[in-house]
Amino acid sequence: MTGPCEEPDSFLNCRQGDVIAVPSGMLGAIAVAGSETTDVAVISQSCDVVREDREWITVAVVEEVSQNAHLAARGSMPQYVPLHEIGPTKFIDLDRVASLKKADIVSLPRTPGVSPTDWDAVRRLSRGLGRKFSRFAFPDAVVPWFDPLRPYFEGKHEKQSSVGRTFRAISELRVQSEDWSAGGSATKLHVIVKAEELPESDEAKISADVLALGQNPSVQAICDLVRPSESVSRGGADGLELWNLLADALAILCMSKAKKDSVAGASDAISSIAGQVWSENDFSLSLYRRSEMLDLDHLSSPAVGI
Amino acid sequence: MNSVLISDLEATRTNSRTNVCSTGSRVNNTLVGAAAVFLSGSLVFTSSYFPTSATQRPLSKSFGVGSWRVLSNPVSDAAAISLVQTRATPASTAELVSRLREDAGLTWEQLAKLFDVSRRSVHLWASGGKMNSQNQQHALKLVSLVDAIDRDSSQERRLAILTPDESGKSMFDAWKLLASAGAQEINPAAGPAAGLRV
Numbered sequence: 295m296t297g298p299c300e301e302p303d304s305f306l307n308c309r310q311g312d313v314i315a316v317p318s319g320m321l322g323a324i325a326v327a328g329s330e331t332t333d334v335a336v337i338s339q340s341c342d343v344v345r346e347d348r349e350w351i352t353v354a355v356v357e358e359v360s361q362n363a364h365l366a367a368r369g370s371m372p373q374y375v376p377l378h379e380i381g382p383t384k385f386i387d388l389d390r391v392a393s394l395k396k397a398d399i400v401s402l403p404r405t406p407g408v409s410p411t412d413w414d415a416v417r418r419l420s421r422g423l424g425r426k427f428s429r430f431a432f433p434d435a436v437v438p439w440f441d442p443l444r445p446y447f448e449g450k451h452e453k454q455s456s457v458g459r460t461f462r463a464i465s466e467l468r469v470q471s472e473d474w475s476a477g478g479s480a481t482k483l484h485v486i487v488k489a490e491e492l493p494e495s496d497e498a499k500i501s502a503d504v505l506a507l508g509q510n511p512s513v514q515a516i517c518d519l520v521r522p523s524e525s526v527s528r529g530g531a532d533g534l535e536l537w538n539l540l541a542d543a544l545a546i547l548c549m550s551k552a553k554k555d556s557v558a559g560a561s562d563a564i565s566s567i568a569g570q571v572w573s574e575n576d577f578s579l580s581l582y583r584r585s586e587m588l589d590l591d592h593l594s595s596p597a598v599g600i
Numbered sequence: 601m602n603s604v605l606i607s608d609l610e611a612t613r614t615n616s617r618t619n620v621c622s623t624g625s626r627v628n629n630t631l632v633g634a635a636a637v638f639l640s641g642s643l644v645f646t647s648s649y650f651p652t653s654a655t656q657r658p659l660s661k662s663f664g665v666g667s668w669r670v671l672s673n674p675v676s677d678a679a680a681i682s683l684v685q686t687r688a689t690p691a692s693t694a695e696l697v698s699r700l701r702e703d704a705g706l707t708w709e710q711l712a713k714l715f716d717v718s719r720r721s722v723h724l725w726a727s728g729g730k731m732n733s734q735n736q737q738h739a740l741k742l743v744s745l746v747d748a749i750d751r752d753s754s755q756e757r758r759l760a761i762l763t764p765d766e767s768g769k770s771m772f773d774a775w776k777l778l779a780s781a782g783a784q785e786i787n788p789a790a791g792p793a794a795g796l797r798v
Binding site for chain 1: 716717719720721722724726727728729730733734735758793
């Protein structure tokens, strides 16, 4: 654990993730009830924090997450961003954010919530903040279409099964439409696989057991051939075709199992979804800019929202 | 603007099922979408990048899923299609890729760019891997466009496709933009989506 920050009387060395115990009265309703002080973490970008011409600083309450800390730590609860430098159950609660005058808190002691020399941790903090606040706002009517994917990434993802092993090799899902707000859009589901997990085609003919899966095999049947065990994965044209089929199978799941009656306009929101598999190494910046990250932990049915 | 009517797709497999979308007498479930999208006017082919009947070469070749003939539209600028098509089979994806490679003289990399997919996906299709419906429709469009170029050899067609015009753009550049179009219509009564989430 890193010690208190030096020069507490200026923000020169203050960084994103630093934790400050501020008087609860400054925070209003988001403060910890019944406590004189509330720990907050700086979520302003470090470059903005140190600038003298910036009068305000943005902070979020630090919370002890005892239940479901493992879910929060693995990123399944985007509201929480881990601050492992001050404890494994300490998280920034991004639903409780406030702006404070820098002059009011400049003299208070600060503690790094993330080690400034641990660049992985610094990146995780930055991504966690970005994930919460910069995600794309899908139209309500589109969201139910992707709900059928959720069980595969929430439940089966962690399991020691062929499905779990296969889905852990997926780096990211992205979706693309020319116009999300126009009804009946043709949509692409990009399944981006970790570079080392997606085989190159060896230009050999596809094997009989893969062809025997047919045109629209189940996710389970595909995964049984992709990653039958921890140490075995299918390579070459067979492996690539299996991933190709999986991308298509996920698109078909969205088309066939989505409960589109739950949201007004949902049934007409999308006309088709086509799955396309990619290696992390192949997905272009151009496509990245034309697509949106499908963050299944963030997608919530409007029906269950407040 | 000189728009294009894609018409009268010729079925070349005598033993395969033929579907006529324009007359509605028999309908292919994959290609209805293609027709619907074109008919909705979402694609308008302009003369400089999308050859018309004036430059069309004879449909001498045949391949697994048939071939398309491109005709000029004498009535309006809106693109319209009527087509006759045979159901694409898994084996035909390899034939489609092979046809584009041979007739257009395009490299794997260039084909990947035309489809907005990775090179390894094009290789996979050439090995008989499954092509999704959107890419299948795009492949058919590209074959029809290549077919309409009035050149004798694949090398000449390649040159015609890749050579930029006075605006600095080539047919290839324009065709790349088609990759995002083409859909399998499953909700013909599409309406406006609900409001954006904030």
